[in-house]
Amino acid sequence: MFGVFLAFKNFNFGKGIFGSAWCGFDNFKFLFKTSDAFIMTRNTILYNVGFIVLGTVLAIFVAVLMAELGTSLKLKFFQSSLLLPNLLSWVVIAYICFAFLNSESGFVNKSVNRWLGIEPVSWYTEKNAWPGILLFVYLWKNAGYTSIVYLASIAGIDKSIYEAADIDGASRLRQIFSITLPLLKPTVVIMTLMAVGRIFFSDFGLFYQVPMDSGALYGATQTIDTYVYRGLMKLNDVGMSSAAGLFQSVVGFIVVMLANGIVRKTDSENALF
Amino acid sequence: MCMPSNHKLFYRFCVVILCILTLIALLPLVLILMASVTDEDTLLANGYAFIPAKFSTAAYLYLIKQHATILRAYGISFLVTGIGTVLSVLFTTMIAYPMAAKNFKYRNVLTFFVFFTMLFSGGVVPSYLLWSSTLHIKDTIWALVLPNYLVTAFNVILVKNYYSNNVPDALLESARIDGANEIVVFFKIMLPLSVPVIATIGLFTALVYWNDWINGLYYISNPGYYGIQNLLIRLMDNIQFLKSGAAGSSLGALSVKLPGTAVRMAMAVTGILPIIITYPFLQKYFIRGVVIGAVKG
Numbered sequence: 001m002f003g004v005f006l007a008f009k010n011f012n013f014g015k016g017i018f019g020s021a022w023c024g025f026d027n028f029k030f031l032f033k034t035s036d037a038f039i040m041t042r043n044t045i046l047y048n049v050g051f052i053v054l055g056t057v058l059a060i061f062v063a064v065l066m067a068e069l070g071t072s073l074k075l076k077f078f079q080s081s082l083l084l085p086n087l088l089s090w091v092v093i094a095y096i097c098f099a100f101l102n103s104e105s106g107f108v109n110k111s112v113n114r115w116l117g118i119e120p121v122s123w124y125t126e127k128n129a130w131p132g133i134l135l136f137v138y139l140w141k142n143a144g145y146t147s148i149v150y151l152a153s154i155a156g157i158d159k160s161i162y163e164a165a166d167i168d169g170a171s172r173l174r175q176i177f178s179i180t181l182p183l184l185k186p187t188v189v190i191m192t193l194m195a196v197g198r199i200f201f202s203d204f205g206l207f208y209q210v211p212m213d214s215g216a217l218y219g220a221t222q223t224i225d226t227y228v229y230r231g232l233m234k235l236n237d238v239g240m241s242s243a244a245g246l247f248q249s250v251v252g253f254i255v256v257m258l259a260n261g262i263v264r265k266t267d268s269e270n271a272l273f
Numbered sequence: 274m275c276m277p278s279n280h281k282l283f284y285r286f287c288v289v290i291l292c293i294l295t296l297i298a299l300l301p302l303v304l305i306l307m308a309s310v311t312d313e314d315t316l317l318a319n320g321y322a323f324i325p326a327k328f329s330t331a332a333y334l335y336l337i338k339q340h341a342t343i344l345r346a347y348g349i350s351f352l353v354t355g356i357g358t359v360l361s362v363l364f365t366t367m368i369a370y371p372m373a374a375k376n377f378k379y380r381n382v383l384t385f386f387v388f389f390t391m392l393f394s395g396g397v398v399p400s401y402l403l404w405s406s407t408l409h410i411k412d413t414i415w416a417l418v419l420p421n422y423l424v425t426a427f428n429v430i431l432v433k434n435y436y437s438n439n440v441p442d443a444l445l446e447s448a449r450i451d452g453a454n455e456i457v458v459f460f461k462i463m464l465p466l467s468v469p470v471i472a473t474i475g476l477f478t479a480l481v482y483w484n485d486w487i488n489g490l491y492y493i494s495n496p497g498y499y500g501i502q503n504l505l506i507r508l509m510d511n512i513q514f515l516k517s518g519a520a521g522s523s524l525g526a527l528s529v530k531l532p533g534t535a536v537r538m539a540m541a542v543t544g545i546l547p548i549i550i551t552y553p554f555l556q557k558y559f560i561r562g563v564v565i566g567a568v569k570g
Contacts (some may be wrong), residue, residue: 017322018458027568044286057473062291062294065291066291068283068284068287069284069287069288070293071478078291078294078295079297079551079556079560080560081295081557082294082298082303083556083559083560083563084298084299084552085298086486087299087480087548087552087559088545088548089484089486089506089544090484090486090546091484091502091506091544092502092541095305095509095537095538095540095541096301096302097456098509099301099308099321102321104317104320105317105319105320105321105322106321106536107304107321107323109320110319110320110321110324111319111320113436140297140301144298145563148563148564171283172280173283204487205486205487209486209506212509216407225397228397228398232397232398232401233490233491238398241397241398242396242399245396245398245399246396248396249393250393253392254391257392
């Protein structure tokens with residue numbers, strides 16, 4: 001906790017936290033004067049919004065499909081295979097991406113682009129491609145996990161509602177839109193609010209390992225977490241780095257409290273605290 | 274099963290879409306597996322491909338030759354996963370115990386500490402300085418075990434909720450009446466009754482430790498303490514690193530052509546091997562764990 005002081009100090013390794021001179025809000029002033037602060041905050045928020053929206057839609061879609069299978073062996077197979085990417089570390093996923101995107105021998109350049117007759121692309125310097133790539137990698141890793149959560153929620157829906165709809169002659173599609181999706185709403189709201197609470201935090205592995213720490217991509221891949229890491233370990237800029245970290249903590253804390261407050265208002269059962 | 278025909282059609286549609294999604298989920302893994310058994314010259318000419326023109330086990334033979342570095346990294350990873358999981362489960366269940374005890378006076382204070390640190394922290398920089406310059410754990414095995422994962426608020430809450438919902442107070446009370454102190458109650462009654470939730474957090478904690486590379490990135494600079502994940506990071510930057518680990522072989526190895534492109538992928542396969550091997554047996558518990566963790570985090 002005392003580390004909070006760091007953000008307001010002109011840190012000197014020799015003198016330690018308490019020995020270093022105070023510098024008030026200078027670290028923050030410097031931080032927000034640079035374009036870095038804007039870029040990393042924008043990236044963090046925009047990526048998270050994309051992850052929340054597309055992640056939720058895809059996960060519900062998969063969960064609805066899986067719910068159609070009942071409790072069969074097929075379901076187990078699909079669940080297990082879709083969950084598998086979630087168990088891999090970001091390092092291994094970075095290797096997999098490298099196998100696809102590497103400019104000399106990557107699968108995309110050597111096979112896909114050759115078939116399509118497109119010139120090879122140097123992916124690790126091509127900034128504009130990365131929002132799409134990161135979004136895809138995120139969904140690839142996490143969609144299986146979230147869909148299992150939604151599937152559990154669908155499984156909790158009272159079966160007699162579906163039977164009644166069957167008797168009334170409703171088609172399967174009709175049942176999904178009129179029964180499953182409306183009854184999933186509370187779960188979606190909770191999951192989304194919890195994700196919104198983490199909107200100032202990014203998955204360090206996704207933004208650091210997957211783009212291979214490539215400098216040309218910083219504009220598209222720099223988030224608050226990678227900035228803090230680079231500031232601390234690569235540039236040794238403790239002041240800026242801890243200012244960015246504290247900025248993230250404080251704003252993140254406010255957002256979490258707000259999100260939780262909203263959950264508690266709508267559905268106190270599901271509030272975190 | 275008796276279904277109206279449009280249901281049957283819809284069912285088939287679902288299966289087809291799910292098959293496609295499963296392929297998308299699994300094919301990337303197949304690609305690295307295939308790349309690792311492709312002949313190096315073929316790789317350089319055709320790139321990574323799902324069906325290699327020419328197979329070769331050179332990459333794996335090379336890894337076997339460099340087994341000293343790899344086995345060491347494997348050893349570190351297994352050791353860290355083992356110590357980390359045991360300590361983590363022990364501390365998590367122990368801190369959750371008073372939080373669930375209704376007669377504990379400082380229960381709210383304790384709960385506040387756990388919650389507050391989950392929601393608010395000084396960030397990475399202060400904890401880095403604490404671990405590295407105050408506690409001096411850099412380049413020790415503890416650097417891989419203690420920071421970040423040992424006790425997470427999420428697990429504590431999960432265990433605490435399990436205690437409060439599934440272990441009847443009367444059971445604990447009767448043990449106390451029989452003269453058992455809190456330590457005996459905890460180990461003899463609470464823990465045996467909480468096996469399901471312990472299995473869940475244990476499994477996920479083990480996975481987290483096995484997959485961790487962040488602690489290694491921050492706190493380890495001596496390659497002797499690299500686990501398998503950090504070895505993989507190092508190899509991506511520098512394929513020569515494997516060689517430098519095997520002392521004395523540098524002269525002999527120089528004359529052999531280094532199958533760098535395939536070796537990288539072979540290393541990645543080596544890194545996920547334990548997960549792939551155990552997954553068929555554990556997938557049931559993983560799926561159950563996802564559901565438990567989500568229902569009340």
